[in-house]
Amino acid sequence: MPENVTPEGADDPICQASDVPDSVVPVAVVASRSSRARKSNNVSQDAGSVGRDRYDTVNISSSRTTRDRYVVGLVTPRRIHDQNEFSDTRTLLADEFLVDPESGGDVFASCRLESTCDEEEGAVGISWGKAMFLIINAALGAGLLNFPRAFHEAGGIVAGNIVHVIFTTFALGSLVIIGRCASERNCKTYQELVLHMCSPGWSIMASIFIAIYCFITCITFIIIIGDQFDRVFASYVGRTFCHHWYLNRKFTMVISSLLLVFPSCFKRIDGLRFMSYVGVLSIWYLVAVIVEEYYNGHYPKGPVVIFDIQCWTQIFDVVPTICFGYQCHVSSVPIYSCLKHQDAKTFMKACVSAVSVCLAVYTLSANYGYLTFGSRVEGDVLLSYDPRRIQVFVAVILLGIKSWTTYPILLFCVREAVSDMYIRLKSISPVEAAVNEPIRRKVIAVVLWAASIIMAVFTPNINVVVEVLGSLAAFFIFVFP
Numbered sequence: 001m002p003e004n005v006t007p008e009g010a011d012d013p014i015c016q017a018s019d020v021p022d023s024v025v026p027v028a029v030v031a032s033r034s035s036r037a038r039k040s041n042n043v044s045q046d047a048g049s050v051g052r053d054r055y056d057t058v059n060i061s062s063s064r065t066t067r068d069r070y071v072v073g074l075v076t077p078r079r080i081h082d083q084n085e086f087s088d089t090r091t092l093l094a095d096e097f098l099v100d101p102e103s104g105g106d107v108f109a110s111c112r113l114e115s116t117c118d119e120e121e122g123a124v125g126i127s128w129g130k131a132m133f134l135i136i137n138a139a140l141g142a143g144l145l146n147f148p149r150a151f152h153e154a155g156g157i158v159a160g161n162i163v164h165v166i167f168t169t170f171a172l173g174s175l176v177i178i179g180r181c182a183s184e185r186n187c188k189t190y191q192e193l194v195l196h197m198c199s200p201g202w203s204i205m206a207s208i209f210i211a212i213y214c215f216i217t218c219i220t221f222i223i224i225i226g227d228q229f230d231r232v233f234a235s236y237v238g239r240t241f242c243h244h245w246y247l248n249r250k251f252t253m254v255i256s257s258l259l260l261v262f263p264s265c266f267k268r269i270d271g272l273r274f275m276s277y278v279g280v281l282s283i284w285y286l287v288a289v290i291v292e293e294y295y296n297g298h299y300p301k302g303p304v305v306i307f308d309i310q311c312w313t314q315i316f317d318v319v320p321t322i323c324f325g326y327q328c329h330v331s332s333v334p335i336y337s338c339l340k341h342q343d344a345k346t347f348m349k350a351c352v353s354a355v356s357v358c359l360a361v362y363t364l365s366a367n368y369g370y371l372t373f374g375s376r377v378e379g380d381v382l383l384s385y386d387p388r389r390i391q392v393f394v395a396v397i398l399l400g401i402k403s404w405t406t407y408p409i410l411l412f413c414v415r416e417a418v419s420d421m422y423i424r425l426k427s428i429s430p431v432e433a434a435v436n437e438p439i440r441r442k443v444i445a446v447v448l449w450a451a452s453i454i455m456a457v458f459t460p461n462i463n464v465v466v467e468v469l470g471s472l473a474a475f476f477i478f479v480f481p
Contacts (some may be wrong), residue, residue: 061146125340137276143325148369156305188289222456279405302375
């Protein structure tokens with residue numbers, strides 16, 4: 001710190017908090033963003049005559065929000081070896097580092113140093129169109145396979161479509177609420193949003209629910225991948241394929257899942273956007289096959305219920321499937337944080353477009369799948385088709401690819417939830433958390449990946465799991481928002 005520059009507010013007790021690490025130096029308590037900008041400029045001008053040991057000055061003015069409030073700024077010392085390097089040492093201090101003096105003197109009360117790690121340098125954000133693909137890929141998945149059977153159990157086509165549209169509207173409204181709240185609070189995860197809008201207790205509960213829900217969903221995706229391998233081998237190798245160790249379900253699930261380790265360690269969720277393109281195209285092809293097989297498949301069909309007024313109480317049986325099919329809300333907050341233009345309007349465009357695509361996909365697959373087989377439709381509609389037909393065979397392969405592309409998105413949410421709970425339980429300061437973040441992230445990702453593989457190997461099917469997941473998804477869609 002230059003000797004002729006005395007930080008304003010240096011005598012303030014907040015700046016003398018005992019829990020400030022040696023590597024962090026309190027700078028000032030200032031009155032407004034405009035005054036902070038002027039003071040920062042003056043500090044940088046007076047610093048030219050100082051020797052080799054210098055401190056990075058901090059431009060505390062931020063464009064993220066226009067609210068003026070008293071804050072505590074922090075700077076990190078850095079030795080500069082190049083005399084001309086000082087002009088490049090000014091860095092932006094994000095809103096997460098600005099701490100109210102009412103926080104009891106804890107200058108780390110709202111810090112999130114992880115958001116500015118080196119791995120994010122140069123990240124400029126994604127457009128709303130790319131965010132739309134990420135949301136679609138997070139929503140579309142195994143729930144698609146259950147929609148035709150859910151329509152039958154709900155009392156027919158009319159009842160199923162009515163309930164579908166109603167709860168889709170609720171899901172979209174929930175996304176809009178989440179987007180507005182994330183825009184106001186500048187949050188990066190769902191549990192962080194709950195922390196800011198509710199309380200630490202609710203945030204911990206959200207983290208637990210997210211970890212359970214997303215982890216179980218990851219297991220279902222591994223099971224789906226194994227199911228598709230089994231169907232392919234049974235059709236072209238024979239029903240005795242499992243007698244060969246290299247074609248055994250457990251072996252193929254583990255080997256194919258090795259490809260999931262690397263993308264599961266990505267720091268930012270927008271790094272998965274290219275996988276989302278493949279996943280969305282795979283689902284569109286699957287829907288096209290369902291429609292085509294209705295006209296050309298000639299499968300035996302059971303009774304088709306249009307509307308059964310006597311079974312109106314069964315209408316709500318379709319709700320868990322709908323909730324599971326539209327649950328992208330946990331992933332939506334990390335996706336929002338990666339937007340180039342982080343505002344509610346931009347995010348709303350991505351959400352409305354994504355939900356509209358999901359509505360069209362689910363409506364087509366549910367109605368055509370149910371009309372093709374009637375009451376004989378399977379819980380997994382793809383099991384009702386003949387895999388020896390080339391278009392069905394390709395759909396089976398693409399469904400496995402779709403599950404492969406969605407797995408890292410869900411594991412990302414589990415990883416962040418587990419990481420947040422670990423930091424809180426260990427009372428780790430944000431400075432220490434930022435230093436250890438890369439190792440912690442990769443270790444948690446690998447452990448979760450291994451655990452999901454082990455549990456998937458010993459889980460027979462996903463029929464019961466989907467209903468449980470749908471019930472948990474309702475918390476993220478209806479309760480927390």
